[in-house]
Amino acid sequence: MLTHRDTVFLLxxxxxxxxxxxxxxxxxxxxxHAFGVVESLRYWEIYKQLRKQLGYADYLATLQTFRMxxxxxxxxxxxxxxxxxxxxxxxxxxGALDAIAHLHKLGQPVVLSDGDMVxxxxxxxxxxxxxxxxxxxxxxxxxxxxxxSVQQRxxxxxxxxxxxxxxxxxxxxxxxxxxxxxxxxxxxxxALEVADTPIKPMPDRVIEQIADLCSHPLDWFLQQxxxxx
Numbered sequence: 001m002l003t004h005r006d007t008v009f010l011l012x013x014x015x016x017x018x019x020x021x022x023x024x025x026x027x028x029x030x031x032x033h034a035f036g037v038v039e040s041l042r043y044w045e046i047y048k049q050l051r052k053q054l055g056y057a058d059y060l061a062t063l064q065t066f067r068m069x070x071x072x073x074x075x076x077x078x079x080x081x082x083x084x085x086x087x088x089x090x091x092x093x094x095g096a097l098d099a100i101a102h103l104h105k106l107g108q109p110v111v112l113s114d115g116d117m118v119x120x121x122x123x124x125x126x127x128x129x130x131x132x133x134x135x136x137x138x139x140x141x142x143x144x145x146x147x148x149s150v151q152q153r154x155x156x157x158x159x160x161x162x163x164x165x166x167x168x169x170x171x172x173x174x175x176x177x178x179x180x181x182x183x184x185x186x187x188x189x190x191a192l193e194v195a196d197t198p199i200k201p202m203p204d205r206v207i208e209q210i211a212d213l214c215s216h217p218l219d220w221f222l223q224q225x226x227x228x229x
Contacts (some may be wrong), residue, residue: 007107007218008156011133012163013120014057014113015188017096017210018088018127027059030082034075042066055141058116059083083119088127093187095211100132106218110136110154112143112161144171160221162213165190166199173201181221185210 014020031040047062054061063079070076103109111133113120120139124130130137138153140146151159159176162183163169169182184203185191187210205221207213 006157007221008154008159009103009107009109009221010112010150010159010161011100011103011109012113012161012165013111013124013127013129015164015190016162016185017093017100017129018091018123019093019188020091021188022091023086023088026086027082030079034079035070035073039066039070056114056116058119060116060119084122086123086126088123092127092129093210095209095214097128097132099210099213100129102214106221107160108136108154108156109133110138110150112138112140112150114141114143115139144168144175147172147175158222162210164188166203169203170199170201173204181205181223183207183213183221 011017028040028044031043035043043062043066046065047057047059050062050065051057060080060083063083067076100109109132111124111129113124115123117139121130121137124137124139136154138146138150140149143150158179158181160181160183161169161172162185164185164187166184169184173180173182182203183205184207186206186208204223
């Protein structure tokens, strides 16, 4: 029988532990206020192009490209401060840190995130998530391709992946099979995008918000098969 010492909980960040959609909305408002609607749309077009090219979101790299033609604009430097000093602790979903504390009682919580190597760690630190998981943070370009490395860094008999993206959960399940329980947190725009799209395999568990984790014992995470909770 598995115990808490045998289980690692892998936690996504954006739209799983904190409301990244709200951050993006705030960023759009800041861009529009400083540069106007047209320039704000240009920023997001650059963002989409870079995301397609890099495979992950990079807000700072987008800003570097966005600066072209705006070097004399006094508001440009303020955008850097806006990004680096953004109060991500205010964008934590209700109960996010309580959920991490609960998982500490059941096993070892580890952040597993995609992203760049400057802004994403900053976001995790400022939100308080870094401290909540005692610094156990992994950030990759494509986390679903790094599962061997994840298991080497944090060996366990069983893993639980908690994420807002069902397609990513499915891809990870196909690789790890019964060694992984997938938990879909139905939050954020990715959750809405796939509401009517069949996903195979389906997530093993479905919850409506991250705080729901606090009500579940270890056995709930270890049993295989789709279940809402």
